Amino acid sequence: MTAIKELNPNAEIARAGQALLLNVNAAKGLQEVMRTNLGPKGTMKMLVSGSGDIKITKDGNVLLHEMQIQHPTASLIARTSTAQDQITGDGTTSNVLLIGELLKQAEYYVSEGLHPRVATEGFDLAKIKALEVLDLIRVKIGAERHMLINVARTSLRTKVKQDLADLLTEVVVDAVLAIKREDFHIDLHMIEIMEMMHQTELDTKLIYGIVTDHGGRHPDMPRRIDQAFVLTCNVSMEYEKSEINSSFVYKSSDQRERLVLAERKFTDEKVQRIIDLKKKVCSGPNSDKGFLVLNQKGIDPLSLDMLAKENILGLRRVKRRNMERLMLACGGEAMNSVDDELTSDCLGYAGVVYQHTLGEDTYTFIEDVKNPASVTILIKGPNNHSIVQIKDAIHDGLRAVMNAIEDECIIPGAGAFEIAAHSAIIDPEFMNDIKGKAKLGAKAFADALLITPKCLAQNAGLDPQDIIVKLQQEYSTNKFPVGLDIYSGDAQFPIDSGIFDNYRVKRQLIQSATAIASNLLLVDEVMRAGMSSLKQAS
Amino acid sequence: MQREIITLQLGEYANHVGAHWWNLQEAGFIYDPKQIALKEVENDILFRQGLTFRGEETYTPRLLLFDVRSSLRTLPEQGFLYKGDSSRGGVTWNGAIEKVERDITSNNKETSEGEDIAMEVTDQERITGACYIPSDTTIASDVMSWSDYLVTQLHPRSVNLIPNEVEIGFPHSNSYCMGSLCLQNAEFSQLIENQLHFFVEDCDNLQGFQLLSGLSDGYGSLTSQLLSSLSDEYHKSGKCCIPFLPSLPLIDSFDTFSPHLTLALNLSDWLEHASMLTPLSNSQLPLPFLHHQSNSYHTASVLAAAIDTASLIYRIPESGLDMQDYTSILTASGRKLTSLSTLLPFPLLRESTLLHSLSLHPLISAACLTPSVHASCTPITACNIVRGIPPSYKLFGTGTSSYDSFTSPNDLISHEFGSKYSGCNSFSMLANSPLTLRYPFPNIFSSNITHDGFITSHISTDTVESRLATNPVKSIPVSTAIENHNGLFTLVNNCVELFQNKTYLQLFSVAQKLELDTLQETRHSLLDVLDRYPVPEDLVLQSDTDSD
Numbered sequence A: 001m002t003a004i005k006e007l008n009p010n011a012e013i014a015r016a017g018q019a020l021l022l023n024v025n026a027a028k029g030l031q032e033v034m035r036t037n038l039g040p041k042g043t044m045k046m047l048v049s050g051s052g053d054i055k056i057t058k059d060g061n062v063l064l065h066e067m068q069i070q071h072p073t074a075s076l077i078a079r080t081s082t083a084q085d086q087i088t089g090d091g092t093t094s095n096v097l098l099i100g101e102l103l104k105q106a107e108y109y110v111s112e113g114l115h116p117r118v119a120t121e122g123f124d125l126a127k128i129k130a131l132e133v134l135d136l137i138r139v140k141i142g143a144e145r146h147m148l149i150n151v152a153r154t155s156l157r158t159k160v161k162q163d164l165a166d167l168l169t170e171v172v173v174d175a176v177l178a179i180k181r182e183d184f185h186i187d188l189h190m191i192e193i194m195e196m197m198h199q200t201e202l203d204t205k206l207i208y209g210i211v212t213d214h215g216g217r218h219p220d221m222p223r224r225i226d227q228a229f230v231l232t233c234n235v236s237m238e239y240e241k242s243e244i245n246s247s248f249v250y251k252s253s254d255q256r257e258r259l260v261l262a263e264r265k266f267t268d269e270k271v272q273r274i275i276d277l278k279k280k281v282c283s284g285p286n287s288d289k290g291f292l293v294l295n296q297k298g299i300d301p302l303s304l305d306m307l308a309k310e311n312i313l314g315l316r317r318v319k320r321r322n323m324e325r326l327m328l329a330c331g332g333e334a335m336n337s338v339d340d341e342l343t344s345d346c347l348g349y350a351g352v353v354y355q356h357t358l359g360e361d362t363y364t365f366i367e368d369v370k371n372p373a374s375v376t377i378l379i380k381g382p383n384n385h386s387i388v389q390i391k392d393a394i395h396d397g398l399r400a401v402m403n404a405i406e407d408e409c410i411i412p413g414a415g416a417f418e419i420a421a422h423s424a425i426i427d428p429e430f431m432n433d434i435k436g437k438a439k440l441g442a443k444a445f446a447d448a449l450l451i452t453p454k455c456l457a458q459n460a461g462l463d464p465q466d467i468i469v470k471l472q473q474e475y476s477t478n479k480f481p482v483g484l485d486i487y488s489g490d491a492q493f494p495i496d497s498g499i500f501d502n503y504r505v506k507r508q509l510i511q512s513a514t515a516i517a518s519n520l521l522l523v524d525e526v527m528r529a530g531m532s533s534l535k536q537a538s
Numbered sequence B: 001m002q003r004e005i006i007t008l009q010l011g012e013y014a015n016h017v018g019a020h021w022w023n024l025q026e027a028g029f030i031y032d033p034k035q036i037a038l039k040e041v042e043n044d045i046l047f048r049q050g051l052t053f054r055g056e057e058t059y060t061p062r063l064l065l066f067d068v069r070s071s072l073r074t075l076p077e078q079g080f081l082y083k084g085d086s087s088r089g090g091v092t093w094n095g096a097i098e099k100v101e102r103d104i105t106s107n108n109k110e111t112s113e114g115e116d117i118a119m120e121v122t123d124q125e126r127i128t129g130a131c132y133i134p135s136d137t138t139i140a141s142d143v144m145s146w147s148d149y150l151v152t153q154l155h156p157r158s159v160n161l162i163p164n165e166v167e168i169g170f171p172h173s174n175s176y177c178m179g180s181l182c183l184q185n186a187e188f189s190q191l192i193e194n195q196l197h198f199f200v201e202d203c204d205n206l207q208g209f210q211l212l213s214g215l216s217d218g219y220g221s222l223t224s225q226l227l228s229s230l231s232d233e234y235h236k237s238g239k240c241c242i243p244f245l246p247s248l249p250l251i252d253s254f255d256t257f258s259p260h261l262t263l264a265l266n267l268s269d270w271l272e273h274a275s276m277l278t279p280l281s282n283s284q285l286p287l288p289f290l291h292h293q294s295n296s297y298h299t300a301s302v303l304a305a306a307i308d309t310a311s312l313i314y315r316i317p318e319s320g321l322d323m324q325d326y327t328s329i330l331t332a333s334g335r336k337l338t339s340l341s342t343l344l345p346f347p348l349l350r351e352s353t354l355l356h357s358l359s360l361h362p363l364i365s366a367a368c369l370t371p372s373v374h375a376s377c378t379p380i381t382a383c384n385i386v387r388g389i390p391p392s393y394k395l396f397g398t399g400t401s402s403y404d405s406f407t408s409p410n411d412l413i414s415h416e417f418g419s420k421y422s423g424c425n426s427f428s429m430l431a432n433s434p435l436t437l438r439y440p441f442p443n444i445f446s447s448n449i450t451h452d453g454f455i456t457s458h459i460s461t462d463t464v465e466s467r468l469a470t471n472p473v474k475s476i477p478v479s480t481a482i483e484n485h486n487g488l489f490t491l492v493n494n495c496v497e498l499f500q501n502k503t504y505l506q507l508f509s510v511a512q513k514l515e516l517d518t519l520q521e522t523r524h525s526l527l528d529v530l531d532r533y534p535v536p537e538d539l540v541l542q543s544d545t546d547s548d
């Protein structure tokens, strides 16, 4: 490389120009792939693998994960955009589009002689202005259900068909509201997601309680219990050998049998303790109540038999993460042994417990619990790919609701923010304060923002230029956030029609897209794929 | 009572061995009611009965396998049995739908725009039938992946794909941390938890787990993580681990050092949680009577046949031993490493006697499938299995009066073992069922093996290929020995020695984001393991120059 420099003093500049060109091209390429996805009228992608496995998605984040991106610049952009999703749960597509557009707009000025550094100075000033506008047009909310519905609906309608989106909207909003505790951080893990390949997407619903994907394992156990005492425990009810040693092998079969019997007694006694407790609590005025055992360890057929004879429903191998939720929901205490401490005080309660069997799968519904702080979203769908698609959408919806509650505000969508920010940046009052050619950088930034309304228009089959002109005109007369009605092609007020995006999504989007675009503008060497490889790190 | 076993296969090579192993299981099923009395192996230990949504009965392995999507080729992620209803609920969307082919070899993109494309279109295009089996198994180059020859139908919960963003599976420098990277992916780790739970909950009395995995790559560290959570939740269950060791290049740079150290770290992690560890070499080993090639399809078939035989002990209820008994006997004095050797086929001369066969091919001549075993050492515990000696096979000819007291093959074999294992705590089992082979098991036998697995001196003039095509080997007797061997100390010792290279160690800790202290801890636990092995006499002379 030094040799080249000596031969040609301009090599460095030439190389920088070349690098920029390559970066811009990579960014444009990725933008081209993703631009059709944006908004409720974007293109749904159906990924089909050689075996016929299908994945259906419109989500930028899912797509970026599925694509094998080789170009280092493109993969850097992809990584920034998926980071956007990790942090905020949304805005991946917009991120890719904005990075591409920032580079595209800046490249024009740079090719005419603007130094990349000056361009990025302009970016930075414009970014600050855009963030100010963001704060100005945000709409303050509490956790009002109808506002949360608006933001969830906006997000979900970009992921699944309208009727399904509207159903899922109610599900995710109510799920979050159910687990939300005053002054506590919202823990989405308290919402369990369960899948059932059955019926149709539109049968997906929210259950106030817990659903496990396994059942009683004994034909004589009750299928339904009204009013159940609930024992949660972590006690092995399987036949277990005491510590063995090699001499075991040489014992006669008679000796072995006696040993097995003695050891069996140990297990039986544990089960009997539970049965004794059941008899005690389900007596007198409570004799019509039932008994449910939820055990984290195993229950073998003989123990199941003992429980079934007493009309006890016993679930074995309850998932560890469900144990906590069950205890929270039903009350009571999780028992690690069934010795003297096992009393009626340890028991929780559920109003109704019932099982549902589909093929080989049994589901147990534990509902009408003391404390419905943990809920289950039961996804239904006729096949795996539709279930996966719903699951992805639900994740997005839950994040959108949580973000809105935590942000305590939302942003009018449909391009309203972008139109407003563009107009604030190109406003002479702001521009005149910017020194010299950095103005051009700010102008590039403002124009780049318009990619969102443009793409929304294009995906709706409308003419982007017509739309931009129409929206800007409307905004300049009303000074009220105005967005695109993708169905009529007219301007609309998103605040009135209930189209809202998350505040933190937009904020993160502006910041990270600007940072990455600036880096790519300034980079004077083509990035190498091996960047992370060890030899260079050391 | 039946005691179930759940199998975990991690990585491409493990899945090759697994594919053969499951095919061998099915080849051994006995359907003929007249022969049911001969049944020894309890298939319900490895397989589960199930029911599809449409009420069809299924019988599928209790199996979790891990691989990357491209290995699946024509195998759908959910298998073929439990297909949902694709006629209902197609892609419904108000806008355009674009179909993208996810081809493994090319990235061609096909666009078809339109409203509400129904799913049937792609369903028709879907490849039908169970699996693609190369038309001529002697052409191993047709096999691109294990899924090409796996005949066994899988449960929809069996296949687990490594998250796309995690690069895994080949021993490149980043691989050690890949295992933990996988589990950091919340969706992936919850998936595994759910899948594993499904199979465990299904068991009435879980006997244990069988884990097959690479050791010097990211899958090895993923296995470490899984093992540690298994021993946390199911600490009483057996955990038989079979790591596959590639022949790693000699260390001449950091790049070649990295897989060695990854192996060492994984070995140490596994030893902590496993009940028993039997490392096997995945490179081609010279075995008498076999003509196999060096590709995975062939080498894995040999290992699968040996593993199938060795595991008979806990799959035949009559043995009275389960996995816990078996491993705790073999891993006496806390030494969890064992070696596996085999006679494949167990050499029985056609129209001869067992005594004569044994004199020509003594049990000692068994080939060791475990790499880096120091040969001169004798085992301290051992488990021997011989299967498939026909009841009609003569024990010895006339005029060998000193053997007159032997009345069954068992007596004779035990006698042989007795002399091989004097002073060693050994036990053995004789099973009647031979190893049943069926297409697509590769034709790897030399031409002097008859279709029923005997050795014949009459060599046919046909080429191997043509004879095998008309009269392939259908079943063979096999013997295996699992041994707890002083000679296994070399494997551990090689690992310990890696820690002397301080520069590479430092680089490794940076690359894998590991504390140097963690590496030192591993070294100490490996030294603890090493302490359990007496240094073989012929090595004592090389004095210890480790300055530490």
Ligand SMILES: Nc1ncnc2c1ncn2[C@@H]1O[C@H](COP(=O)(O)OP(=O)(O)OP(=O)(O)O)[C@@H](O)[C@H]1O
Residues within 6 Å of the ligand: A037, A038, A039, A040, A042, A058, A059, A060, A061, A085, A089, A090, A091, A092, A093, A094, A095, A154, A155, A157, A158, A412, A413, A414, A415, A452, A456, A484, A485, A486, A499, A500, A501
């Ligand atoms: N009904 C609507 N009319 C007009 N614009 C809408 C409507 N609903 C959503 N939008 C706009 O669509 C954009 C979001 O589209 P989309 O969700 O497809 O992409 P994204 O959020 O950038 O990326 P991701 O793929 O990660 O969700 C936002 O700008 C939003 O304001």
Ligand SMILES: [Mg+2]
Residues within 6 Å of the ligand: A090, A091, A092, A155, A158
């Ligand atoms: Mg979105």
